[in-house]
Amino acid sequence: MESEGMILSSNIYNDFHLNPIGMGTNAVGNPSNNPISDEESQHMIVKALELGVNFFDTAYFYGFGHSEEVLGEVLKKTNARHKVLIATKGAHRREGTDIIVDNDPKFLEEEVYKSLKRLQTDYIDIYYIHFPDDKTPKYESVGALHRLREKGIIREIGVSNFTLEQTEEANKDGHLDVVQDEYNLLSREKEEKFIPYLRKRDIGFIPYYPLASGLLTGKYTKDTEIPEKRRKNPNFTTKYLENLRKIETLKQLAREKECQVYQLVLAWYLETDFIDAIIPGAKNVNQIIENQKAKEVTLTRNEFEEINALFR
Numbered sequence: 001m002e003s004e005g006m007i008l009s010s011n012i013y014n015d016f017h018l019n020p021i022g023m024g025t026n027a028v029g030n031p032s033n034n035p036i037s038d039e040e041s042q043h044m045i046v047k048a049l050e051l052g053v054n055f056f057d058t059a060y061f062y063g064f065g066h067s068e069e070v071l072g073e074v075l076k077k078t079n080a081r082h083k084v085l086i087a088t089k090g091a092h093r094r095e096g097t098d099i100i101v102d103n104d105p106k107f108l109e110e111e112v113y114k115s116l117k118r119l120q121t122d123y124i125d126i127y128y129i130h131f132p133d134d135k136t137p138k139y140e141s142v143g144a145l146h147r148l149r150e151k152g153i154i155r156e157i158g159v160s161n162f163t164l165e166q167t168e169e170a171n172k173d174g175h176l177d178v179v180q181d182e183y184n185l186l187s188r189e190k191e192e193k194f195i196p197y198l199r200k201r202d203i204g205f206i207p208y209y210p211l212a213s214g215l216l217t218g219k220y221t222k223d224t225e226i227p228e229k230r231r232k233n234p235n236f237t238t239k240y241l242e243n244l245r246k247i248e249t250l251k252q253l254a255r256e257k258e259c260q261v262y263q264l265v266l267a268w269y270l271e272t273d274f275i276d277a278i279i280p281g282a283k284n285v286n287q288i289i290e291n292q293k294a295k296e297v298t299l300t301r302n303e304f305e306e307i308n309a310l311f312r
């Protein structure tokens with residue numbers, strides 16, 4: 001993992017040591033998605049800080065600003081803002097009950113200022129365009145973020161859920177620093193063309209869904225009732241039994257190494273050279289504690305390759 005080379009490309013981060021296991025906060029302050037109280041969300045962030053987590057990934061879309069608010073509140077109370085990196089994202093506009101994806105440069109600029117307020121900060125370490133729209137030239141959207149970077153308001157510019165072509169367009173002027181996209185042991189298509197493109201240009205990569213939304217934790221069995229919102233996801237349907245068989249093999253290795261499957265999986269990402277940091281999500285304090293322990297798991301070259309081959 002080349003954490004301090006890519007994502008932390010700027011000199012301002014010289015004294016900063018990134019904990020490569022950050023915290024994904026799409027379950028925080030997002031009651032429509034997950035029934036977690038603000039109090040529990042705050043506990044999770046406080047515990048994460050105590051454990052040395054210094055990279056938080058949020059977005060306007062998570063609770064329509066409330067995830068940012070909860071994070072901002074805790075960082076303020078604990079006086080931790082300057083000890084952590086905050087990544088947030090924007091591109092969603094609410095119009096009545098509709099949610100519209102918008103990459104208009106002026107709109108994105110306004111969204112950045114709103115995020116600053118909710119996060120109670122005067123700068124954002126990484127600002128991602130959360131999703132592409134189908135009308136704005138992507139270099140114009142990135143251009144707006146670049147101007148904010150020149151003012152010191154944003155430190156790194158990212159895109160998320162962009163195709164390779166859209167990423168190339170976004171990076172036309174070379175302003176892109178980091179990409180966040182779906183990637184995990186069960187979804188490795190990006191390795192073919194996308195990752196080589198990023199690596200060639202020193203653009204960082206942060207995968208989302210590192211635990212495949214919980215499937216790669218090892219807690220699912222053939223009898224598990226699949227949560228409603230996963231029932232259209234092939235990993236939980238058509239590929240489910242095949243995935244479980246692979247995870248069964250991981251369980252054996254985890255037993256031998258006296259760790260948990262999710263720790264083995266996260267440790268594998270930590271050894272993967274094109275991944276800059278990981279941001280597993282959590283729904284309770286215990287998951288935060290358990291996921292941080294992945295740093296204690298070391299994989300031999302053979303073990304790394306064994307897992308690699310299993311999920312090829």
Ligand code: NAP
Pocket residue numbers: 023024025026027057058130160161180181207208209210211212213214215217219262279280281282283286287288290291
């Ligand atoms: P994930 O990290 O693959 O899975 C997280 C889920 O797995 C948790 O919510 C929890 O769900 C379960 N889990 C985590 N640790 C566990 C443990 N130790 N033991 C048992 N279960 C555990 O998926 P994600 O949270 O959706 O994605 C990670 C982060 O990426 C998000 O929080 C968000 O910041 C970001 N993200 C970005 C985008 C984007 O469009 N850019 C999209 C999705 C996510 P259960 O308890 O319900 O099983």
